Amino acid sequence: MLNTARIILQAVDDIERVFDEHPFAEPNDAAVNSLQEIAITLGQQHPVAGRHAQQIHRLSTVFYGERRRQQRGGGAAALYAAMRISLLGQIQHVAQALAEAGSVENGHQTIGRARD
Numbered sequence: 145m146l147n148t149a150r151i152i153l154q155a156v157d158d159i160e161r162v163f164d165e166h167p168f169a170e171p172n173d174a175a176v177n178s179l180q181e182i183a184i185t186l187g188q189q190h191p192v193a194g195r196h197a198q199q200i201h202r203l204s205t206v207f208y209g210e211r212r213r214q215q216r217g218g219g220a221a222a223l224y225a226a227m228r229i230s231l232l233g234q235i236q237h238v239a240q241a242l243a244e245a246g247s248v249e250n251g252h253q254t255i256g257r258a259r260d
Contacts, residue, residue: 145246169220
């Protein structure tokens with residue numbers, strides 16, 4: 145569980161790096177492709193975190209697309225907040241829950257061995 149949490153947190157860092165490198169709502173296939181690759185990789189590691197990453201990728205096609213973002217309520221700012229704050233935060237929560245569960249699990253294993 146701890147290893148999966150680390151992988152998820154690495155994906156979060158990778159997603160944040162894409163947003164840092166491409167912060168503007170303008171056509172950008174490289175950013176969309178990067179987010180798609182991250183979503184695919186993350187989906188292979190954890191289905192819930194992968195679904196959130198897929199949602200980020202879908203929204204990125206609008207954010208980094210040709211003018212479609214203006215047709216969405218709230219425009220580019222709302223899309224950016226949904227991707228970077230809401231969905232990325234949910235992925236971070238998955239990693240945190242896995243890390244905490246792994247810590248508890250490891251603690252029980254240590255206690256169990258001490259009794260033997």
